[in-house]
Amino acid sequence: xxxxxxxxxxxxxxxxxxxxxxxxxxxxxxxxxxxxxxxxxxxxxxxxxxxxxxxxxxxxxxxxxxxxxxxxxxxxxxxxxxxxxxxxxxxxxxxxxxxxxxxxxxxxxxxxxxxxxxxxxxxxxxxxxxxxxxxxxxxxxxxxxxxxxxxxxxxxxxxxxxxxxxxxxxxxxxxxxxxxxxxxxxxxxxxxx
Amino acid sequence: xxxxxxxxxxxxxxxxxxxxxxxxxxxxxxxxxxxxxxxxxxxxxxxxxxxxxxxxxxxxxxxxxxxxxxxxxxxxxxxxxxxxxxxxxxxxxxxxxxxxxxxxxxxxxxxxxxxxxxxxxxxxxxxxxxxxxxxxxxxxxxxxxxxxxxxxxxxxxxxxxxxxxxxxxxxxxxxxxxxxxxxxxxxxxxxxxxxxxxxxxxxxxxxxxxxxxxxxxxxxxxxxxxxxxxxxxxxxxxxxxxxxxxxxxxxxxxxxxxxxxxxxxxxxxxxxxxxxxxxxxxxxxxxxxxxxxxxxxxxxxxxxxxxxxxxxxxxxxxxxxxxxxxxxxxxxxxxxxxxxxxxxxxxxxxxxxxxxxxxxxxxxxxxxxxxxxxxxxxxxxxxxxxxxxxxxxxxxxxxxxxxxxxxxxxxxxxxxxxxxxxxxxxxxxxxxxxxxxxxxxxxxxxxxxxxxxxxxxxxxxxxxxxxxxx
Amino acid sequence: xxxxxxxxxxxxxxxxxxxxxxxxxxxxxxxxxxxxxxxxxxxxxxxxxxxxxxxxxxxxxxxxxxxxxxxxxxxxxxxxxxxxxxxxxxxxxxxxxxxxxxxx
Numbered sequence: 001x002x003x004x005x006x007x008x009x010x011x012x013x014x015x016x017x018x019x020x021x022x023x024x025x026x027x028x029x030x031x032x033x034x035x036x037x038x039x040x041x042x043x044x045x046x047x048x049x050x051x052x053x054x055x056x057x058x059x060x061x062x063x064x065x066x067x068x069x070x071x072x073x074x075x076x077x078x079x080x081x082x083x084x085x086x087x088x089x090x091x092x093x094x095x096x097x098x099x100x101x102x103x104x105x106x107x108x109x110x111x112x113x114x115x116x117x118x119x120x121x122x123x124x125x126x127x128x129x130x131x132x133x134x135x136x137x138x139x140x141x142x143x144x145x146x147x148x149x150x151x152x153x154x155x156x157x158x159x160x161x162x163x164x165x166x167x168x169x170x171x172x173x174x175x176x177x178x179x180x181x182x183x184x185x186x187x188x189x190x191x192x193x
Numbered sequence: 194x195x196x197x198x199x200x201x202x203x204x205x206x207x208x209x210x211x212x213x214x215x216x217x218x219x220x221x222x223x224x225x226x227x228x229x230x231x232x233x234x235x236x237x238x239x240x241x242x243x244x245x246x247x248x249x250x251x252x253x254x255x256x257x258x259x260x261x262x263x264x265x266x267x268x269x270x271x272x273x274x275x276x277x278x279x280x281x282x283x284x285x286x287x288x289x290x291x292x293x294x295x296x297x298x299x300x301x302x303x304x305x306x307x308x309x310x311x312x313x314x315x316x317x318x319x320x321x322x323x324x325x326x327x328x329x330x331x332x333x334x335x336x337x338x339x340x341x342x343x344x345x346x347x348x349x350x351x352x353x354x355x356x357x358x359x360x361x362x363x364x365x366x367x368x369x370x371x372x373x374x375x376x377x378x379x380x381x382x383x384x385x386x387x388x389x390x391x392x393x394x395x396x397x398x399x400x401x402x403x404x405x406x407x408x409x410x411x412x413x414x415x416x417x418x419x420x421x422x423x424x425x426x427x428x429x430x431x432x433x434x435x436x437x438x439x440x441x442x443x444x445x446x447x448x449x450x451x452x453x454x455x456x457x458x459x460x461x462x463x464x465x466x467x468x469x470x471x472x473x474x475x476x477x478x479x480x481x482x483x484x485x486x487x488x489x490x491x492x493x494x495x496x497x498x499x500x501x502x503x504x505x506x507x508x509x510x511x512x513x514x515x516x517x518x519x520x521x522x523x524x525x526x527x528x529x530x531x532x533x534x535x536x537x538x539x540x541x542x543x544x545x546x547x548x549x550x551x552x553x554x555x556x557x558x559x560x561x562x563x564x565x566x567x568x569x570x571x572x573x574x575x576x577x578x579x580x581x582x583x584x585x586x587x588x589x590x591x592x593x594x595x596x597x598x599x600x601x602x603x604x605x606x607x608x609x610x611x612x613x614x615x616x617x618x619x620x621x622x623x624x625x626x627x628x629x630x631x632x633x634x635x636x637x638x639x640x641x642x643x644x645x646x647x648x649x650x651x652x653x654x655x656x657x658x659x660x661x662x663x
Numbered sequence: 664x665x666x667x668x669x670x671x672x673x674x675x676x677x678x679x680x681x682x683x684x685x686x687x688x689x690x691x692x693x694x695x696x697x698x699x700x701x702x703x704x705x706x707x708x709x710x711x712x713x714x715x716x717x718x719x720x721x722x723x724x725x726x727x728x729x730x731x732x733x734x735x736x737x738x739x740x741x742x743x744x745x746x747x748x749x750x751x752x753x754x755x756x757x758x759x760x761x762x763x764x765x766x767x
Contacts, residue, residue, distance in 0.1 A: 020666060022267075022268060023667060024666065024667045027667045027671065031671070031675050034675065034679060035675070035678060035679070035682075038678070038679050038682040038683070038702055039682060041682065041686050041695075041698055041699070041702060042682055042685050042686050042689065046337070047692050047694055047695060048337065048340065048390070048393055048394075049337070049339070049340065050690075050692075050694075050695055050698055051694075051698065052340065052343070052390065054698050054701060054702070055386060057679070057702065057705065058701075058705065061705050061708070061709060064672075064675075064709060064712075065708075065709075065712055065729075068672075068712050068713060068715070068716045069716055070712050070715075070716075070726045070729070071370055071371055071372050071376075072371070072372045072375065072726070072730075073712065073726045073729055073730060073733075074376075075372050075375040075376045075378075075379045076375070076379075076730055076733055077708075077733060078376075078379035078380065078382070078383060079375070079378060079379040079382055080733050080734065080737050081701070081705075081733055081736065081737070082379075082382075082383055082386070083379060083382030083383050083385065083386075084382070084412075084737055085701065085736060085737050085740045086386060087385050087386060087389065087408060087412060088740055088741060088744050089694060089697060089698065089701075089740065089744070090386065090389050090390070090393075090408075091389075091405070091408065091744070092694055092697075092744040092747055092748070093393075093694055094389075094393060094401065094405060095748060095751070096694070096747060096748065096751040096757045104690075104691035104692050104758050104760075105691070106689045106690070106691055110688075110689060111689055113688075114685050114688040114689045115685065117684075117688070118681045118682070118684055118685040118688075119681075121680075121681050121684060122677060122678065122681040125677035125680065125681070126674060126677055126678075129670055129673040129674050129677055130670055130674065134669050134670070134717070134718060135718060144371075144723055144726055145371050146371055146372050146375075146431070146432050147431075148723060149723060149726070149727065149730075152723055152727055153727070157727055160731055164731060164734050164735070167735070167738060168734065168738055171738040171739075171741055171742055172741070174742060174745070175741045175742050175744070175745040176745075178742070178745035178746060178748070178749055179744070179745040179748045179749070182752065
């Protein structure tokens with residue numbers, strides 16, 4: 001049962017029999033999951049259902065990162081995005097909801113205009129993607145061990161790493177300040193009711 | 194719902210169609226099987242254990258060689274292993290539920306379940322499971338139906354997926370990932386969403402309060418937990434769980450908990466964080482029965498409630514497994530593994546090595562010891578208020594973990610051949626910490642032994658009396 | 664369609680991107696707009712990682728860039744929720760159509 005990830009990915013990436021089938025099957029399942037989640041985000045009427053569809057998309061994307069050989073990235077996506085940002089979004093929903101049944105529906109011409117614009121954008125992007133011959137050939141899965149990523153962070157990418165940490169500090173202080181509880185109508189004593 | 198009073202017998206929901214057939218099948222099986230099980234209970238139990246061992250041996254002997262012939266068979270193998278993991282989690286959860294009630298009983302000077310199934314109520318959780326399945330399936334009218342039904346599974350699936358990356362032994366791992374520990378932490382963080390959605394979808398202010406408290410508590414405690422895990426990881430130098438286990442194979446004083454004082458304190462910090470993460474007392478405010486009725490699972494009855502608790506016990510096992518692997522030597526016994534080489538070759542020597550020196554049995558034993566400690570603390574300590582919980586996290590544990598990180602960095606920096614004096618000092622301290630660990634364990638055994646030896650005198654007679662009317 | 668090529672991943676990224684833009688345009692709940700932003704960032708991430716795997720397999724730049732994008736997305740979501748809480752405190756609603764206090 002000792003299957004190192006390298007062996008698995010070699011099995012998946014090589015042209016052995018049905019091994020490439022497994023990779024494409026995983027891709028299609030995850031891609032359809034991500035698309036279903038994204039479509040659910042657009043068409044769901046209640047905000048908490050939108051958040052759950054986003055969860056489906058995020059988990060499917062994490063699966064796609066695992067498939068592409070980014071194991072560390074997939075784990076980071078699950079921790080930060082699904083376990084952090086999404087929880088923040090759900091907390092935001094809970095703090096700002098009047099009632100679970102109140103939802104804001106867009107008017108029909110807004111939906112139509114949005115759909116037209118996005119269809120045009122999608123057509124352009126797909127045209128570019130499908131007609132271009134992309135350089136480079138698919139090699140093996142990159143050797144994205146945690147050690148290699150760590151060395152890059154402290155080597156080539158040191159400045160963005162430090163800048164990101166300062167940014168996170170600033171954002172933390174700013175968000176804590178912005179969301180501080182503001183007391184209105186403070187009663188100085190029990191007499192001024 | 195009509196406002197005219199209708200007798201309950203007319204309002205009682207009758208299951209029809211497919212559901213009705215399933216319920217009547219289950220009831221028939223229960224009527225036939227329960228007396229049989231009760232009569233032949235020991236045979237069934239040991240038979241199941243032996244059958245499981247034989248099945249695993251057959252699987253390893255027959256299916257694994259086939260993999261080399263047809264590559265696509267690994268999908269079948271993986272599906273079988275996934276189903277087996279699901280079965281393992283279910284059995285583990287049922288065992289933990291029974292064990293919790295026995296531990297609770299003993300701590301409260303009573304015996305716990307004694308009747309169901311005969312010997313010490315061993316089939317209590319089985320009976321609970323059957324009861325849960327046959328209960329009426331209530332969904333509140335105002336609840337978001339889809340999310341209400343989805344939420345228990347959102348809370349149950351991540352800990353079960355975590356079993357994929359858990360190594361039970363040096364080569365007993367389903368997927369040995371390079372960032373394995375990070376993967377486990379990410380899955381434990383996904384559990385929050387299930388509970389938040391459960392609290393929201395129940396359309397009740399008490400469940401919402403319970404869910405928000407739980408989210409707040411679990412997220413806050415993820416920080417000291419992660420940082421406390423960083424301390425031994427810094428010593429180990431890798432996130433790969435099998436590598437972390439292999440480092441600690443030299444006897445109990447090479448375990449990462451006893452390497453320097455900072456990792457020793459980190460063990461306790463991580464354990465406290467894991468109590469909060471699993472919502473176990475003293476941090477069980479989200480389930481506070483005396484305040485919030487049931488917290489986030491108030492509106493859940495029957496099988497959905499059972500799924501929540503399967504998820505909770507699975508998460509307890511995963512968290513205990515992380516503690517064991519990272520701090521307490523994973524699957525190694527306190528004896529150094531190289532002494533096992535003296536046993537020789539052959540499958541008997543291998544089996545003996547597995548039992549005495551390093552093997553999945555030791556891993557299970559240590560995990561269950563931590564689960565027992567979870568239960569022990571639950572029934573001993575009173576519950577903390579939410580402000581005390583957050584105070585403990587942010588004002589006590591967080592600065593403590595930062596100090597531990599700093600101290601451990603400095604220690605490990607100087608603990609190299611370039612500084613021979615410090616290296617010698619740190620080796621001595623390592624052995625001293627190991628001695629501390631042995632003394633603590635010895636003290637625990639002595640006190641437990643004294644309590645067990647004098648149990649009659651300390652507690653009094655606990656008899657199983659006939660119920661009135663029996 | 665046995666082999667999954669770069670174009671599959673890029674097409675998926677394009678579709679998710681457009682759905683994210685649609686969400687941002689159409690949702691009236693401010694949190695819906697935030698969710699649309701997260702979809703955009705995820706689509707960009709899948710593009711980065713797919714390029715890393717197919718066009719530059721030896722390096723890790725795509726995955727590192729994706730990690731930075733995830734970090735920045737989390738920071739931005741935190742700030743957005745903080746702003747949203749203020750918006751809600753002042754206007755008792757999260758409908759973005761009601762956010763017209765600065766209108767001349």
